[in-house]
Amino acid sequence: MDVQMDDLDFTKVVTEDLISLDLKSTTKIGVIAELTNLLFVNGCVTDEAAFIEDVLYRESAGPTGLEKGIAIPHGKSDSVQKTSIAIGRTNKEIEWESLDGGPINIIILFAVKNSDKTTTHIKLLQKVAVLLADEEKIEKFQTLQTKREFIEIFAENN
Template sequence: MDLAKVIKKETIKLEMEATTKDEALRELVELLFENNKISDKEAFLEDVLYRESLGTTGIGNYIAIPHGKSKFVNKTSLALGRTKQDIEWETLDGLPVRFIILFAVTDEDKTSVHVKLLAKVASTLGDDDACAKLLVAKTNEEILNIFSAGEEN
Protein backbone atom coordinates (compact mmCIF):
# COMPACT_ATOMS: atom_id res chain seq x y z
CA MET A 1 0.00 0.00 0.00
CA ASP A 2 1.66 3.17 -1.26
CA LEU A 3 0.38 6.29 0.52
CA ALA A 4 1.10 8.34 -2.61
CA LYS A 5 -1.76 6.47 -4.29
CA VAL A 6 -4.30 7.58 -1.69
CA ILE A 7 -3.00 10.99 -0.59
CA LYS A 8 -3.29 13.53 -3.39
CA LYS A 9 -2.57 17.27 -3.39
CA GLU A 10 -6.17 17.88 -4.46
CA THR A 11 -7.53 16.26 -1.30
CA ILE A 12 -5.43 18.30 1.14
CA LYS A 13 -6.83 21.54 2.55
CA LEU A 14 -4.58 23.51 4.89
CA GLU A 15 -6.94 26.44 5.52
CA MET A 16 -10.18 24.81 6.56
CA GLU A 17 -13.08 27.09 7.50
CA ALA A 18 -14.57 24.61 9.98
CA THR A 19 -14.98 25.57 13.64
CA THR A 20 -16.76 22.38 14.79
CA LYS A 21 -16.23 18.66 14.34
CA ASP A 22 -19.36 18.38 12.18
CA GLU A 23 -18.23 21.27 9.94
CA ALA A 24 -14.76 19.74 9.62
CA LEU A 25 -16.15 16.37 8.57
CA ARG A 26 -18.51 18.02 6.08
CA GLU A 27 -15.71 20.13 4.61
CA LEU A 28 -13.48 17.10 4.05
CA VAL A 29 -16.37 15.05 2.65
CA GLU A 30 -17.02 17.89 0.20
CA LEU A 31 -13.35 17.80 -0.84
CA LEU A 32 -13.62 14.06 -1.55
CA PHE A 33 -16.83 14.60 -3.50
CA GLU A 34 -15.36 17.44 -5.60
CA ASN A 35 -12.49 15.12 -6.56
CA ASN A 36 -14.81 12.23 -7.47
CA LYS A 37 -13.55 10.00 -4.64
CA ILE A 38 -17.09 9.50 -3.29
CA SER A 39 -20.44 9.31 -5.08
CA ASP A 40 -22.85 10.58 -2.41
CA LYS A 41 -21.82 13.21 0.15
CA GLU A 42 -24.67 12.79 2.61
CA ALA A 43 -24.65 8.99 2.55
CA PHE A 44 -20.88 8.84 3.02
CA LEU A 45 -21.06 11.39 5.83
CA GLU A 46 -23.67 9.19 7.54
CA ASP A 47 -21.22 6.27 7.37
CA VAL A 48 -18.45 8.43 8.87
CA LEU A 49 -20.73 9.69 11.65
CA TYR A 50 -21.80 6.13 12.41
CA ARG A 51 -18.14 5.14 12.82
CA GLU A 52 -17.58 8.21 15.02
CA SER A 53 -20.40 7.01 17.29
CA LEU A 54 -18.51 3.75 17.93
CA GLY A 55 -15.47 5.34 19.53
CA THR A 56 -13.04 8.21 19.49
CA THR A 57 -10.95 8.93 16.41
CA GLY A 58 -8.98 11.72 18.09
CA ILE A 59 -5.62 10.02 18.50
CA GLY A 60 -3.82 12.86 20.29
CA ASN A 61 -1.18 15.40 19.26
CA TYR A 62 -4.05 17.55 17.85
CA ILE A 63 -4.82 14.89 15.22
CA ALA A 64 -7.98 12.93 14.42
CA ILE A 65 -8.40 10.07 11.96
CA PRO A 66 -12.13 9.65 11.26
CA HIS A 67 -13.04 7.08 8.65
CA GLY A 68 -15.86 5.73 6.62
CA LYS A 69 -15.97 2.33 4.98
CA SER A 70 -18.75 2.80 2.49
CA LYS A 71 -20.34 1.66 -0.73
CA PHE A 72 -20.38 5.35 -1.67
CA VAL A 73 -16.59 5.49 -1.97
CA ASN A 74 -15.45 5.37 -5.61
CA LYS A 75 -11.75 5.00 -4.81
CA THR A 76 -10.04 4.45 -1.47
CA SER A 77 -8.62 7.85 -0.59
CA LEU A 78 -7.62 10.17 2.21
CA ALA A 79 -8.73 13.77 2.68
CA LEU A 80 -6.41 15.76 4.92
CA GLY A 81 -7.29 19.07 6.47
CA ARG A 82 -5.93 21.54 8.95
CA THR A 83 -8.21 23.93 10.77
CA LYS A 84 -7.42 27.56 11.50
CA GLN A 85 -8.37 27.05 15.13
CA ASP A 86 -8.63 24.23 17.64
CA ILE A 87 -11.76 22.09 17.34
CA GLU A 88 -13.41 20.23 20.19
CA TRP A 89 -13.15 16.50 19.52
CA GLU A 90 -13.12 13.41 21.68
CA THR A 91 -9.40 12.59 21.89
CA LEU A 92 -7.18 10.15 23.72
CA ASP A 93 -5.10 12.94 25.27
CA GLY A 94 -7.96 15.38 25.97
CA LEU A 95 -6.52 17.99 23.60
CA PRO A 96 -8.52 19.58 20.78
CA VAL A 97 -7.91 18.76 17.11
CA ARG A 98 -6.26 20.85 14.37
CA PHE A 99 -5.34 18.23 11.77
CA ILE A 100 -7.82 15.70 10.41
CA ILE A 101 -7.16 12.70 8.19
CA LEU A 102 -10.44 11.39 6.81
CA PHE A 103 -10.22 7.85 5.46
CA ALA A 104 -12.63 6.97 2.65
CA VAL A 105 -12.49 3.23 2.06
CA THR A 106 -14.36 1.21 -0.56
CA ASP A 107 -16.32 -1.89 0.47
CA GLU A 108 -13.82 -4.01 -1.47
CA ASP A 109 -10.88 -2.52 0.49
CA LYS A 110 -12.51 -2.54 3.91
CA THR A 111 -10.45 -5.40 5.32
CA SER A 112 -6.84 -5.84 4.23
CA VAL A 113 -6.26 -2.56 2.36
CA HIS A 114 -7.86 -0.50 5.13
CA VAL A 115 -5.70 -2.15 7.80
CA LYS A 116 -2.52 -1.63 5.74
CA LEU A 117 -3.44 1.99 5.04
CA LEU A 118 -4.14 2.65 8.70
CA ALA A 119 -0.81 1.05 9.64
CA LYS A 120 1.09 3.24 7.15
CA VAL A 121 -0.55 6.42 8.42
CA ALA A 122 -0.09 5.32 12.04
CA SER A 123 3.64 4.79 11.49
CA THR A 124 3.96 8.44 10.42
CA LEU A 125 1.71 9.68 13.23
CA GLY A 126 3.69 7.64 15.76
CA ASP A 127 6.52 10.13 15.23
CA ASP A 128 5.89 13.23 17.39
CA ASP A 129 8.17 15.26 15.11
CA ALA A 130 6.06 14.33 12.05
CA CYS A 131 2.87 15.27 13.93
CA ALA A 132 4.35 18.66 14.84
CA LYS A 133 5.33 19.26 11.21
CA LEU A 134 1.76 18.53 10.04
CA LEU A 135 0.52 21.37 12.24
CA VAL A 136 2.85 23.97 10.65
CA ALA A 137 3.40 22.79 7.05
CA LYS A 138 2.83 25.61 4.58
CA THR A 139 2.04 23.64 1.41
CA ASN A 140 0.29 20.48 0.28
CA GLU A 141 3.67 19.27 -1.02
CA GLU A 142 5.13 19.53 2.49
CA ILE A 143 2.27 17.38 3.79
CA LEU A 144 2.94 14.79 1.08
CA ASN A 145 6.64 14.80 1.98
CA ILE A 146 5.90 14.20 5.67
CA PHE A 147 3.90 11.10 4.77
CA SER A 148 6.36 9.87 2.15
CA ALA A 149 9.20 10.21 4.69
CA GLY A 150 7.16 7.94 6.95
CA GLU A 151 7.04 5.40 4.10
CA GLU A 152 10.81 4.99 4.23
CA ASN A 153 10.80 3.80 7.86
Protein backbone atom coordinates in the same frame (compact mmCIF):
# COMPACT_ATOMS: atom_id res chain seq x y z
CA MET B 1 -7.99 2.16 -10.08
CA ASP B 2 -8.20 -0.02 -6.98
CA VAL B 3 -5.46 0.23 -4.41
CA GLN B 4 -3.72 -3.10 -3.88
CA MET B 5 -2.30 -3.91 -0.47
CA ASP B 6 1.11 -5.00 -1.71
CA ASP B 7 1.77 -1.81 -3.67
CA LEU B 8 0.06 0.57 -1.27
CA ASP B 9 1.68 3.95 -1.07
CA PHE B 10 0.31 7.27 0.02
CA THR B 11 0.69 8.92 -3.37
CA LYS B 12 -2.11 6.62 -4.57
CA VAL B 13 -4.54 7.62 -1.83
CA VAL B 14 -3.71 11.24 -1.05
CA THR B 15 -2.99 14.04 -3.52
CA GLU B 16 -2.63 17.79 -3.17
CA ASP B 17 -6.24 18.12 -4.36
CA LEU B 18 -7.33 16.22 -1.25
CA ILE B 19 -5.56 18.54 1.19
CA SER B 20 -6.88 21.75 2.72
CA LEU B 21 -4.57 23.75 4.96
CA ASP B 22 -7.31 26.24 5.79
CA LEU B 23 -10.52 24.45 6.81
CA LYS B 24 -13.18 27.03 7.67
CA SER B 25 -15.46 25.02 9.91
CA THR B 26 -15.20 25.14 13.69
CA THR B 27 -17.13 21.92 14.40
CA LYS B 28 -16.37 18.23 14.04
CA ILE B 29 -19.25 17.62 11.64
CA GLY B 30 -18.33 20.75 9.69
CA VAL B 31 -14.75 19.69 9.03
CA ILE B 32 -15.87 16.17 8.12
CA ALA B 33 -18.28 17.74 5.61
CA GLU B 34 -15.57 20.03 4.17
CA LEU B 35 -13.17 17.13 3.68
CA THR B 36 -15.96 14.95 2.26
CA ASN B 37 -16.63 17.69 -0.29
CA LEU B 38 -12.96 17.53 -1.37
CA LEU B 39 -13.37 13.78 -1.83
CA PHE B 40 -16.59 14.33 -3.79
CA VAL B 41 -15.28 16.98 -6.20
CA ASN B 42 -12.23 14.81 -6.88
CA GLY B 43 -14.31 11.76 -7.80
CA CYS B 44 -13.45 9.67 -4.74
CA VAL B 45 -16.95 9.72 -3.21
CA THR B 46 -20.23 9.58 -5.14
CA ASP B 47 -22.67 10.57 -2.36
CA GLU B 48 -21.52 13.11 0.22
CA ALA B 49 -24.48 12.70 2.60
CA ALA B 50 -24.24 8.90 2.63
CA PHE B 51 -20.48 9.02 3.23
CA ILE B 52 -20.81 11.53 6.08
CA GLU B 53 -23.47 9.28 7.62
CA ASP B 54 -21.05 6.32 7.45
CA VAL B 55 -18.24 8.39 9.02
CA LEU B 56 -20.52 9.55 11.84
CA TYR B 57 -21.68 5.97 12.39
CA ARG B 58 -18.04 4.98 12.90
CA GLU B 59 -17.52 7.99 15.19
CA SER B 60 -20.31 6.68 17.43
CA ALA B 61 -18.30 3.47 17.98
CA GLY B 62 -15.42 5.24 19.72
CA PRO B 63 -13.13 8.24 19.57
CA THR B 64 -11.01 8.86 16.50
CA GLY B 65 -9.18 11.77 18.09
CA LEU B 66 -5.64 10.77 18.90
CA GLU B 67 -3.17 13.01 20.68
CA LYS B 68 -1.43 16.28 19.90
CA GLY B 69 -4.31 17.73 17.87
CA ILE B 70 -4.81 14.92 15.34
CA ALA B 71 -7.97 12.99 14.49
CA ILE B 72 -8.38 10.11 12.04
CA PRO B 73 -12.10 9.77 11.28
CA HIS B 74 -12.94 7.14 8.71
CA GLY B 75 -15.80 5.72 6.76
CA LYS B 76 -16.14 2.40 5.00
CA SER B 77 -18.88 3.04 2.52
CA ASP B 78 -20.60 2.00 -0.69
CA SER B 79 -20.43 5.67 -1.71
CA VAL B 80 -16.62 5.54 -1.89
CA GLN B 81 -15.52 5.17 -5.52
CA LYS B 82 -11.78 5.13 -4.78
CA THR B 83 -10.11 4.50 -1.43
CA SER B 84 -8.53 7.85 -0.53
CA ILE B 85 -7.40 10.06 2.31
CA ALA B 86 -8.35 13.74 2.67
CA ILE B 87 -6.29 15.87 5.04
CA GLY B 88 -7.29 19.15 6.60
CA ARG B 89 -5.86 21.65 9.03
CA THR B 90 -7.95 24.24 10.83
CA ASN B 91 -6.95 27.66 12.12
CA LYS B 92 -8.99 27.13 15.29
CA GLU B 93 -8.95 24.09 17.50
CA ILE B 94 -12.07 21.92 17.39
CA GLU B 95 -13.67 19.96 20.20
CA TRP B 96 -13.34 16.26 19.45
CA GLU B 97 -13.30 13.16 21.62
CA SER B 98 -9.59 12.37 21.78
CA LEU B 99 -7.23 10.10 23.69
CA ASP B 100 -5.53 13.00 25.45
CA GLY B 101 -8.76 14.98 25.95
CA GLY B 102 -7.36 17.85 23.93
CA PRO B 103 -8.82 19.67 20.93
CA ILE B 104 -8.10 18.80 17.30
CA ASN B 105 -6.81 20.88 14.42
CA ILE B 106 -5.48 18.27 11.96
CA ILE B 107 -7.96 15.82 10.48
CA ILE B 108 -6.95 12.83 8.38
CA LEU B 109 -10.18 11.48 6.86
CA PHE B 110 -10.07 7.96 5.43
CA ALA B 111 -12.58 7.12 2.69
CA VAL B 112 -12.53 3.37 2.19
CA LYS B 113 -14.35 1.37 -0.46
CA ASN B 114 -16.33 -1.48 1.04
CA SER B 115 -14.33 -3.89 -1.13
CA ASP B 116 -11.12 -2.56 0.51
CA LYS B 117 -12.48 -2.55 4.04
CA THR B 118 -10.29 -5.29 5.43
CA THR B 119 -6.75 -5.45 4.08
CA THR B 120 -6.30 -2.01 2.51
CA HIS B 121 -8.05 -0.20 5.34
CA ILE B 122 -5.91 -1.88 7.99
CA LYS B 123 -2.73 -1.31 5.98
CA LEU B 124 -3.56 2.41 5.64
CA LEU B 125 -4.27 2.72 9.36
CA GLN B 126 -0.99 0.97 10.16
CA LYS B 127 0.99 3.30 7.92
CA VAL B 128 -0.65 6.38 9.43
CA ALA B 129 -0.14 5.03 12.97
CA VAL B 130 3.58 4.61 12.30
CA LEU B 131 3.72 8.13 10.89
CA LEU B 132 1.86 9.61 13.86
CA ALA B 133 4.13 7.84 16.34
CA ASP B 134 6.91 10.17 15.19
CA GLU B 135 6.80 13.31 17.38
CA GLU B 136 8.90 15.27 14.91
CA LYS B 137 6.45 14.58 12.06
CA ILE B 138 3.46 15.55 14.20
CA GLU B 139 5.16 18.87 14.99
CA LYS B 140 5.86 19.41 11.27
CA PHE B 141 2.15 18.91 10.47
CA GLN B 142 1.35 21.90 12.65
CA THR B 143 3.67 24.25 10.77
CA LEU B 144 3.80 23.02 7.17
CA GLN B 145 3.09 25.76 4.67
CA THR B 146 2.31 23.78 1.52
CA LYS B 147 0.26 20.76 0.49
CA ARG B 148 3.37 19.33 -1.16
CA GLU B 149 5.09 19.20 2.25
CA PHE B 150 2.24 17.08 3.63
CA ILE B 151 2.59 14.66 0.70
CA GLU B 152 6.35 14.46 1.24
CA ILE B 153 5.97 13.55 4.91
CA PHE B 154 3.43 10.85 4.04
CA ALA B 155 5.65 9.55 1.24
CA GLU B 156 8.66 9.26 3.60
CA ASN B 157 6.80 6.45 5.32
CA ASN B 158 6.73 4.16 2.29
